[in-house]
Amino acid sequence: MNLKSLSIKGLVVALAFALLVGLGEAAPRAKKNPSRVKRPQPTKTLRGKQRPGRQKPRAGRKRRPSPRPAQARAAKNKNRRQPNKKKSANRNQAQRKAGQAAKLNPRQVAFFEQRIRPVLVKHCYQCHSAKAKEVEGELYVDTRQGLLEGGQSGPAIVPGKPEESLLLEALKYESLEMPPEGKLPDAVIRDFERWIRMGAPDPRTGKLVRKKMDVSQGRDFWAYQPPRKYPAPSVRNTSWPTDSVDRFILARLEAAGLEPVEDADPATLIRRVSFDLTGLPPRPEDVQAFVANPTLENYTQYVDRLLASQEFAQRWAQHWLDVVRFGESTGKDVNVTYPFAWRYRNYVVEAFHQDKPFNRFIVEQIAGDLLPAKNEKERERLIVATGFLALGPKTAVGPEEQRLMDIVDDQIEATFTVFMGTTVHCARCHDHKFDPIPTQDYYAIAGIFRSTEVLDGVGRLRRNQPTGRFAYVSPGADEKLKAYKEYRRKRQQLNDEITKVTRQRLAARRANPKRLKQLDERLRQLRRQLNQLELNPPPMPMMAMGVADRDNPRDIHVLLRGDIRQRGELVPRGFLSVLGASEVKIPQGQSGRLQLARWIASRQNPLTARVIVNRVWAKLFGRGLVPTVDNFGSMGQKPSHPELLDTLAVEFMDQGWSLKRLIRRLVLSHTYRLSSRFDPHAYEVDGDNVLRWRMQPRRLDAEAIRDAMLEAAGILQHDPPAEGSPVMRMGVVRLRNNLPKELKGEGTNVRSLYLPRIRNNLPEVLKVFDAADPSYIVGQRDVTTVPLQALFLMNSPEVRRIAEAFARRLEEELPGTQPEARIRRAYLLALAREPEADELQRALQFVADGESDRIWADFCQALFASAEFRYLY
Secondary structure (H helix, E strand, O other), X not given: OOHHXXXXXXXXXXXXXXXXXXXXXXXXXXXXXXXXXOOOOOOOOOOOOEOOOOOOOOOOOOOOOOXXXXXXXXXXXXXXXXXXXXXXXXXXXXXXXXXXXXXXXXXXXXXXXXXXXXXXHHHOOOOOOOOOOOXXXXXXXXXXXXXXXXXXXXXXXXXXXXXXXXHHHHHOOOOEOOOOOOOOXXXXXXXXXXHHHOOOOOOOOOOOOOOOOOHHHHOOOHHHOOOOOOOOOOOXXXXXXXXXXXHHHXXXXXXXXXXXXXXXXXXXXXXHHHHHHHOOOOXXXXXXXXXXXXXXXXXXXXXXXXXXXXXXXXXXXXXXXXXXXXXXXXXXXXOEXXXXXXXXXXXXXXXXXXXXXXXXXXXXXXXXXXXXXXXXXXXXXXXXXXXXXXXXXXXXXXXXXXXXXXXXXXXXXXHHHHHHOOOHHHHOOOOOOOOOOOHHXXXXXXXXXXXXXXXXXXOOEEOOEEOOOEEEOOOOHHHHHHHHHHXXXXXXXXXXXXXXXXXXXXXXXXXXXXXXXXXXXXXXXXXXXXXXXXXXXXXXXXXXXXXXXXXXXXXXXXXXXXXXXXXXXXXXXXXXXXXXXXXXXXXOOOOOHHHHXXXXXXXXXXXXXXXXXXXHHHHHHOOOOOOOOOOOOOOOOOOOOHHHHHXXXXXXXXXXXXXXXXXXXXXXXXXXXXOOOOOHHHHHHOOOOOOOOOOOOEXXXXXXXHXXXXXXXXXXXXXXXXXXXXXXXXXXXXXXXXXXXXXXXXXXXXXXXXXXXXXXXXXXXXXXXXXXXXXXXXXXXXXXXXXXXXXXXXXXXXXXXXXXXXXHHHHHHOOOOOHHXXXXXXXXXXXXXXXXXXXXXXXXXXXXXXXXXXHHHHHHHHHHHOHHXXXXX
């Protein structure tokens, strides 16, 4: 988007539209511990707009201050004296009886017919009846049952209690404003108040018929159609394409009257592909060799070498961890550590290194514990894989059932957004506003995850300490754990006794020499026992985060508006009806998780292959063929090259779901090897580079910037830390805002992938350069350019430490040489190219004018702070 072309009026309109979309889609339910919603908005129940907080009153009329909405009052009142539970449980039944009783009084019925029904018909039916084109807030006022059940915010009326009736609040313009075209006369409002106080008599006997989502019609949407392979289109410039990918791209360019820019120069290309595949700069010798002989054959060999490296697996594992919201603590209100989350991280690295077929990768993460294993090592790995479902953010406080349903919601969001680009979790409180996903589908899937136990070691918070258990993934785990606990108990007992005897010895040292001798002997015996005990400690079972099926898998009820206290119909466990998943049957006694995993990973699922192919494309080209990489629904953007996306998806499945093969194909394409040169004509036609007439310049992400500095300095630790993670040494503990130093990632040289990922408190270098927030699914990171980034590179002690190591490397590799040789070496290490003549002269002048003991560190830090260091072209 060209920001200069946006007027102020245009920005206002765009922001207003974004706000309306947010209001319609992510309406949270009213409760003390709401489910995770990124931007909760007030829920519209009645037609009309939410009243602004500081709106000026209309001329000639005074408004009383707006009270809290009914939802907010309900949440606040939770901390007060609780209402009669029996009365609350039978509320709907009492409301129906009240309506039926009122029906028997002819005078009250006449009052409704003369004073109430005409107002509803005239002012409300247009948006709140079965005949309405779109029912606002799911509220129907054309039947008695509709008013009693209400919409998204709860019952519209409470017979006999006008002060608790949302409908009356809206008529008075106290919370919502109904009707929106203007407030009704005070006399009419008093009639409604009187009607509700007399018990809301309503002779309408028709049943509430809510509009059902047309799922069958929703199947016509492009993303729900099976992908198919298209023949590569013909192009005029037949010498340019090297792959069918290029033909699809070039055909669209030629149709728009454009042509691709020239190829990138060798130094730029090798730096680009090195960072894209490994997250690290190329070695100086590789740069020099490729610049001297930049053939396609040499480039292909270099790509193959990168794909086979451990660094490739580490780089692409980081991309995956962004999407699966990997973190090493719970986040939220009580931040509790996940000491074994790192096992899942290492599992992902191994999977990318082995090029595990992506469909198998899916099944292992959702249902690895239910798969057969050849040996104990494979069994451990499969259980660790299910950490995907266990390591999401969660709370350790609040009602148990609410906490468990929030975990289920996180699992549904992760599973369907990550693998299928579908926002199923939006149907938790009501039918999906934009996609053909009814609430029944949500609870069909929720039954699967509610029948699954999460083993994350956290559980409930009791006495300010978290409780819970982990998945034990070694043979004889229960016996080993029992023996280890007994060992810990005996060791603690001996230590306590040694402390006690030591204190007695100090007291008897002067007063009782005979007693002192006895205590010395006792102290020696205790220490011998302790040493003997510690020489042979029992093995501790390997623990991990994971999931397991519960003993009694069961279906669950729809929760009306997501409220655990209001149950609706019982829904059989199943999948998405829009994709025909009703044909998949779940065997008796099983949760259905394995069947769900296999359904998601099957060729018959039209979304899975498209979504992962699009994710890979976005990482390599800076923008997905579908720009909204996490949303393939109607609120997402349509693909810019639908035939190319479908063809890549089908061929990806045909070629064994191999991610390495897909990535290799894309980076070898002519489209990937283009330069980033600006073309004014092409920019005028396609300013956002949707048609791919050039390679889009991109800033390195936070991890690549830090790792590139460490690599240039020659101090990067490529192998994973032997201890797994500093978080493991802490165990399951509640964290405060002031983290221990080892959790801040300072002073360590490990790859950024292995830095602690504490929710709400990432290492500073990651926060400054827009690292993914581990509390959310992040398929595409934000990229900001703010002064804090430049200040960080100039003033951070950590950056200075690395710059000094870089200077020492230059001195050690080129001792006693002229400054020019060191400068050339520094440019190759930091920027993967030789300096230009004028750059060389400026650098020589810089090091000549500075203090000899620190000038080279200043020079290295200046390279780190340059824009070229942070960008790919």
